[in-house]
Amino acid sequence: MSKFQFPESIKSRPVYGTLEPRPGKAHLMIADAEGAEAILDLAAQDASLMAHAHIIYIPKGTDFGDKLRALNPAQYYEGPSYDASVQRLRHVLANAHQGLQVYLTGTEGLMGQAQNEAMQAGIPHTSIQTEHRGSVARRMQCVHCKGITEDVMTDPFVCSHCGLNLFVRDHYSRRLAAYQGVCIDAEDPGNVPEPKELYT
Amino acid sequence: MTIQFNEETFRDDYSFYNSDWAIKRFPFPFHEDSYMYSVNMEQHRGGPKGSVYEMRFDVDEHYVSEMRDRAMVLADDPLRCQSLPHMTLAGWDLLELIMVSKSEDYPDLFELHRDGNQWRWINKPLGIDDTFTFMDETTLPYGPMEYITRQAQGDFCVLDQRDEMLWMDAGMVTTQADWSLDFDIGMNFFEWHAPVPLAHEMGIFKRALKFLLNIQQGAPARRLNWTMTVNPLLDTSPENYHKWGIQKTTLTPENIGSKQHLRVELQSFFRLPRSNALVFPIRCYLCSFQDLMTVPKWGRRLHRVVRDLPVELATYKGFIDNRPMMLDYLEQFDDGLPTSRGVFPDLETEPPLTKA
Numbered sequence: 182m183s184k185f186q187f188p189e190s191i192k193s194r195p196v197y198g199t200l201e202p203r204p205g206k207a208h209l210m211i212a213d214a215e216g217a218e219a220i221l222d223l224a225a226q227d228a229s230l231m232a233h234a235h236i237i238y239i240p241k242g243t244d245f246g247d248k249l250r251a252l253n254p255a256q257y258y259e260g261p262s263y264d265a266s267v268q269r270l271r272h273v274l275a276n277a278h279q280g281l282q283v284y285l286t287g288t289e290g291l292m293g294q295a296q297n298e299a300m301q302a303g304i305p306h307t308s309i310q311t312e313h314r315g316s317v318a319r320r321m322q323c324v325h326c327k328g329i330t331e332d333v334m335t336d337p338f339v340c341s342h343c344g345l346n347l348f349v350r351d352h353y354s355r356r357l358a359a360y361q362g363v364c365i366d367a368e369d370p371g372n373v374p375e376p377k378e379l380y381t
Numbered sequence: 382m383t384i385q386f387n388e389e390t391f392r393d394d395y396s397f398y399n400s401d402w403a404i405k406r407f408p409f410p411f412h413e414d415s416y417m418y419s420v421n422m423e424q425h426r427g428g429p430k431g432s433v434y435e436m437r438f439d440v441d442e443h444y445v446s447e448m449r450d451r452a453m454v455l456a457d458d459p460l461r462c463q464s465l466p467h468m469t470l471a472g473w474d475l476l477e478l479i480m481v482s483k484s485e486d487y488p489d490l491f492e493l494h495r496d497g498n499q500w501r502w503i504n505k506p507l508g509i510d511d512t513f514t515f516m517d518e519t520t521l522p523y524g525p526m527e528y529i530t531r532q533a534q535g536d537f538c539v540l541d542q543r544d545e546m547l548w549m550d551a552g553m554v555t556t557q558a559d560w561s562l563d564f565d566i567g568m569n570f571f572e573w574h575a576p577v578p579l580a581h582e583m584g585i586f587k588r589a590l591k592f593l594l595n596i597q598q599g600a601p602a603r604r605l606n607w608t609m610t611v612n613p614l615l616d617t618s619p620e621n622y623h624k625w626g627i628q629k630t631t632l633t634p635e636n637i638g639s640k641q642h643l644r645v646e647l648q649s650f651f652r653l654p655r656s657n658a659l660v661f662p663i664r665c666y667l668c669s670f671q672d673l674m675t676v677p678k679w680g681r682r683l684h685r686v687v688r689d690l691p692v693e694l695a696t697y698k699g700f701i702d703n704r705p706m707m708l709d710y711l712e713q714f715d716d717g718l719p720t721s722r723g724v725f726p727d728l729e730t731e732p733p734l735t736k737a
């Protein structure tokens with residue numbers, strides 16, 4: 182599958198790479214939706230990773246589960262949502278030993294949040310890899326009410342908490358794992374352009 | 382001198398005003414007739430007597446009202462003051478720096494009495510007389526950074542320095558030019574500057590960071606930055622932009638002189654002794670166009686700067702839509718005569734306006 186090339190952007194916007202097998206005592210792989218394909222590619226490069234791999238996968242309506250399970254990872258977990266999986270994720274990170282390699286892949290929202298958890302658990306950033314796959318949706322924070330709206334696909338969009346019409350900025354906070362949304366019609370109330378799909 | 386503190390507001394009825402004294406000492410930010418971003422930093426070692434550069438932390442006639450406005454902003458939104466857990470020591474450093482500086486620079490307004498770790502702090506303008514134990518948080522009503530920055534004009538960013546980088550890990554930010562501490566906290570120097578146009582490509586931030594990393598204790602630096610604000614509103618935050626943005630559309634040719642304000646930030650940089658953090662005070666000064674026009678040199682120059690400012694900067698600073706109306710107004714104060722170099726008014730030597 183071809184990967185989406187994000188356009189050049191400002192310096193707070195994260196850039197993602199391509200997962201590659203790295204030597205490590207244990208391998209934690211966290212993916213959602215099409216991120217499964219990046220893990221399949223990783224396993225194709227080095228099947229021996231799987232003997233020490235823990236896969237945490239959130240399908241989001243896709244059906245890659247059987248293929249991932251067929252890789253025979255040491256541990257496999259499928260969660261209904263990121264929020265439902267996060268306690269498990271924290272537990273795994275808290276109990277991680279030195280030499281853990283972390284692989285994050287799928288949507289920006291998933292990678293950003295899981296990366297935060299890994300950093301807070303003290304995993305060195307050099308042991309964390311990311312690869313974007315699938316939806317280009319963004320996790321957005323409303324700068325006005327602070328509410329997070331997940332999986333935003335259009336610009337502008339409606340804040341799912343306070344209902345303001347927000348435009349999608351490229352300014353990104355790693356701490357919040359979110360981009361910033363700012364009221365689009367503050368200077369001309371009611372003049373809200375037709376929402377356009379991101380990157381079109 | 383003793384300062385007469387103004388009774389004024391920075392919201393609702395906007396009763397804010399500048400005395401003649403405040404106008405003459407306004408930190409006009411343009412040393413020549415054009416403006417572009419640059420690494421405009423110099424040592425912060427005083428300045429002309431009575432100027433805003435003279436003291437380490439300038440106190441002026443707006444002090445008491447500004448502190449009242451800050452308390453209101455914080456009551457509405459406590460997230461304007463945040464400090465990551467590892468920044469408490471830097472908070473104590475900052476408290477010490479401000480208390481020592483203010484009590485030395487303004488002995489008639491502030492007193493600090495130290496007996497070992499038992500400190501007594503007297504702030505006469507705000508009616509505060511507190512005794513506390515230095516480095517013991519339980520003896521203050523707020524954390525050390527919040528306590529002292531509720532008593533100091535301007536915003537404060539406290540930057541942790543590690544891995545040859547500065548990190549915005551604490552701050553008190555209620556008078557900002559449209560950026561969010563809550564969003565930016567934890568970012569590094571390049572990340573929080575990401576939205577600024579042109580300056581990254583010009584290499585400005587790389588050079589500026591290098592300079593900042595090397596600032597030594599006792600050798601502070603400063604620079605000016607500026608933007609435009611309609612009405613003397615201190616809290617031009619993104620958080621409240623959906624409320625204040627509309628005010629930009631209330632300018633008319635009749636009211637622009639009194640409503641449109643040049644907003645200047647006197648930014649300084651101090652190394653803190655125990656934490657090795659860097660503190661970045663951002664002191665905001667507002668002056669209406671009509672008050673600025675009482676200084677002929679500033680009238681001529683402001684017109685030329687606003688007229689010739691690159692579109693990217695006028696857009697980023699948020700006044701691109703109002704620029705034509707500003708120019709119609711400012712043009713009346715530009716008779717085409719040359720201007721003297723430097724930022725000061727030069728009232729005695731610069732000719733009066735020669736235009737009807």
Ligand code: HEM
Nearest residue numbers: 418419420421538560573574576577580585589607608661
């Ligand atoms: C370490 C201290 C500093 C802090 C905390 C800081 C913080 C900021 C912030 C938060 C913004 C707003 C960005 C946005 O749009 O969201 C900004 C803008 C800017 N900063 Fe800094 N800054 C610092 C030092 C400097 C230095 C040393 C320079 C020197 C060249 C500089 C140059 C600029 C410029 C040119 C802008 C755009 C301002 C405008 O056009 O109005 N900053 N800064």
